[in-house]
Amino acid sequence: MLGALYAVLQALRLGLAWRHRPGEGGGAPSVTVLQPILSGDPALAETLAVGPDQAHGARFVWLVDSDDAEGVAVATRLAKGRSAVRVVEGRPPRDGENPKTLKLVRGEAHATGEVVAVLDDDTVMPPGGLERLAAAAKTTGGLATALPTWGRAPRTASEALVAGFVDGQGASAYLAMARLGRTRTINGMAYAADARALRRAGGFAAMGHAVTDDWAIARLFESAGLPLLQTAVPARVAVTVAGPRQAVRLLRRWTIFAHRYVGANLDAAMALLVLLPAVLPLAGLILALVSGPLAAGLWLLLLAGRAALHRRLVRGIGGAGTAPLWAVVAAELALPLLSGLALWRPSRIRWRTRRMRLDPDGIRYE
Numbered sequence: 001m002l003g004a005l006y007a008v009l010q011a012l013r014l015g016l017a018w019r020h021r022p023g024e025g026g027g028a029p030s031v032t033v034l035q036p037i038l039s040g041d042p043a044l045a046e047t048l049a050v051g052p053d054q055a056h057g058a059r060f061v062w063l064v065d066s067d068d069a070e071g072v073a074v075a076t077r078l079a080k081g082r083s084a085v086r087v088v089e090g091r092p093p094r095d096g097e098n099p100k101t102l103k104l105v106r107g108e109a110h111a112t113g114e115v116v117a118v119l120d121d122d123t124v125m126p127p128g129g130l131e132r133l134a135a136a137a138k139t140t141g142g143l144a145t146a147l148p149t150w151g152r153a154p155r156t157a158s159e160a161l162v163a164g165f166v167d168g169q170g171a172s173a174y175l176a177m178a179r180l181g182r183t184r185t186i187n188g189m190a191y192a193a194d195a196r197a198l199r200r201a202g203g204f205a206a207m208g209h210a211v212t213d214d215w216a217i218a219r220l221f222e223s224a225g226l227p228l229l230q231t232a233v234p235a236r237v238a239v240t241v242a243g244p245r246q247a248v249r250l251l252r253r254w255t256i257f258a259h260r261y262v263g264a265n266l267d268a269a270m271a272l273l274v275l276l277p278a279v280l281p282l283a284g285l286i287l288a289l290v291s292g293p294l295a296a297g298l299w300l301l302l303l304a305g306r307a308a309l310h311r312r313l314v315r316g317i318g319g320a321g322t323a324p325l326w327a328v329v330a331a332e333l334a335l336p337l338l339s340g341l342a343l344w345r346p347s348r349i350r351w352r353t354r355r356m357r358l359d360p361d362g363i364r365y366e
Helices: 002-019 044-054 069-079 099-108 129-140 157-179 195-201 213-223 244-265 268-291 293-316 325-342
Strands: 031-037 059-065 085-090 115-119 143-150 190-194 228-237 348-351 354-359 362-365
Touching: 002 157, 002 268, 002 293, 031 044, 031 069, 031 099, 031 129, 044 059, 044 069, 059 069, 059 099, 069 085, 085 099, 099 213, 115 129, 115 195, 129 143, 129 190, 129 228, 143 157, 143 213, 157 228, 157 244, 157 268, 157 293, 157 325, 190 195, 190 213, 195 213, 213 228, 244 268, 244 325, 244 348, 268 293, 268 325, 293 325
Parallel strands: 031 059, 031 115, 059 085, 143 228
Antiparallel strands: 115 190, 143 190, 348 354, 354 362
16 A cells, blocks of 8 residues: 555656656856855865866856865866956855855856856756756746756765765656646756846845745745746756765755755645655555565565666756665665754754854854
């Protein structure tokens, strides 16, 4: 019975995801890419260099804190000889300020393109991906967001687990909800906004001290009556995951932010397409283990089949799809455990070199 419910929900979710392939046509507009930078990832230089090298015609504004010596050094070195790149330094965030929002407000003053794009410093767009995202934003006159996918072959078991989480959940959930007209937030790692629409929404400064900047910018556009478009353009995560502790810390942080969004936007569609599919894999495995090894094996086979279909979806939209099937299954089984872990001290997170406390009135730095 539980297996049938899981299969039906996953078939519904994947079916909706496959059918939601919004057009991204239109000419290529001029683009300014704002890229907030924080040191602490060994692959920072490698990842930053990709954007300007393959996004021809786009201007990049690299935004870095003045007290981040390593970040300043990396950005300054890579910007040499690249006329399309500008490095902008600014003061570090104060208590109450979102570090990413602070950088984006600063960078907006240097945005001259028809489209303003935001790209995290651990994210790589595939060839042509930025242009497609920008064209979608310009065509709709609103904000277009990319899909999170994993960007390279995992180098450690911990990195494989994170890859399994990204490639096993994101694409189908975002696309299925969009198909039902439930796009209420965005993927903050890569999005593009029509510049005039961004000004109409109030600009990045209008996000204030919101902790979840991706949800905040989505609310601004929604409040202004401007469209939010979930595209099928993949954005590839390229963060380094050195070991289990870092993997758990990263996944816990993502889950804490997801809890905040789900808690404020829970409806029947989200319950059926996001929450239930997250709980059933582990619950089903526990019940199958009680029934015996044959039942457990059949349940794991069902999970592996779903993982293979989801990976095919990721590859179909242009994602690398490099997460091994065992990692996708393991990440799916770990979701309820991660959700429980996120309930422990949910106001405390760590982002690379920064420890933060998430207070109602903003972020406090420890």
